[in-house]
Amino acid sequence: MSNPCMGHCDINVTANIYADVLEGMKRNIAASIEQMLTGNNSTAVD
Numbered sequence: 001m002s003n004p005c006m007g008h009c010d011i012n013v014t015a016n017i018y019a020d021v022l023e024g025m026k027r028n029i030a031a032s033i034e035q036m037l038t039g040n041n042s043t044a045v046d
Contacts (some may be wrong), residue, residue, distance in 0.1 A: 034040075
C-alpha cells in the first residue's frame with residue numbers, strides 16, 4: 001500500500017531542512033572567502 005502523502009505532507013519540514021543547510025553553506029563559504037582574503041590559512045570553520 002502506498003502512502004498518499006509521500007513527500008508532500010511534510011513539505012514544511014523539508015523546506016526548513018533545506019533552508020538550514022543552505023544557510024550553513026553560506027556561512028562556511030563566507031568564512032572560507034574571508035580566510036583567503038585575510039591570508040589566514042588555518043582550518044576552515046565547521
